[in-house]
Amino acid sequence: MIRKMWGLIPVLDCSQLLRFCPSQCKTSLVSFTTPDPRADPRHCTMSDQAFVTLATNDSYAKGAMVLGQSLRNHNTSKKLVVLVGPHVAEPCREVLGSIFDEVCLVNIMDSDDEAHLALMKRPDLGVTFTKLHCWTLTQYSKCVFMDADTVVLSNIDELFEREELSAAPDPGWPDCFNSGVFVFTPSNETHEKLLAFCEENGSFDGGDQGVLNSFFNTWATADITKHLPFIYNLSSIAIYSYLPAFKQYGRNAKVVHFLGKLKPWNYSYDAEKGEVKGHALSPDSSHLHPDYLVMWWQVYTESVVPLLQKAHGETPFSGDFEEESHKGNLQEEVREESQPAAPPPPPPPPRQLSSEERKQRWEDGQIDYMGDDAFAHIEKKLNTFLK
Structure with a gap:
């Protein structure tokens, strides 16, 4: 039995945030075919609560696939929803539809805040404003948003016992919460207020995290029950800043967040040896924990790649929508990703510091x-x- 899921979210560009009210937004219906959840015991879900993620291009769609599959692997009882931008290719949407209960097409919202984004050296984070559309999912009573560069290590359904806005502290500034994982209550009123806040105040970091911390500005002091333990948003690059704590508490981690410019899909993987290739420190990159990288790639190769192969067949596949051309098919891409990367030239010996x-x-x-x-x-x- 096949059912149709309809994704519908009215959106505005940032320059138009206050120009139109939601009732004036022109909308369109986008149909996605997904398996009937009743036919698969993995899809026995609570209909009014959902995990939500966002994919703005095909690369982040891969991350969303791994996240969704990891939630399935750990037997979540909640619905899974993914917001996708228009640049996500149709075959990727098809694969997302086989993992998620609902696929919602949204337009990209970009802060265009080059000055603040330059401070973090992350110009790509402006499009994370698109995340704010998650508040329009009012068919759900409560949701947990998770960035597409996170992966679940165990069942985390207990997060739905928390209230809006519950989140873990950011490792860079613990009085700010990290917006990679947070509990929220969908509300059109909150959505409108957030858009108005963006228009009036912008974001202190150019991305969604700055906006949300300014909007929910009592998080640090008002209610400690809204502070999620760090194990629900363990930064893979923060591990090395306090290794003793990681050795003491790391075994309890439930969600790993691959913060930084480099993502798991930027590496290559040797499936036979079970090793991630190209994983090395450089002056311009952050170090991701190798064990968690391997976990990500195992889910990707075992559960996601077969779905991508089925969806793409011989159709050329591009890992990033910004690439204008890409020769070869998905099988070639997977084979390339599974081969060891060419070893980089040895770096010059570091100068000994006094x-x-x-x-x-x-x-x-x-x-x-x-x-x-x-x-x-x-x-x-x-x-x-x-x-």
């Missing part, structure tokens, strides 16, 4: 957690003093 230079770097917050300042080296140095 004690004064290292001290100055510590004071400036430039700590080499993966090198001379690694926890193991510090521990070894301490042991020499304690003997």
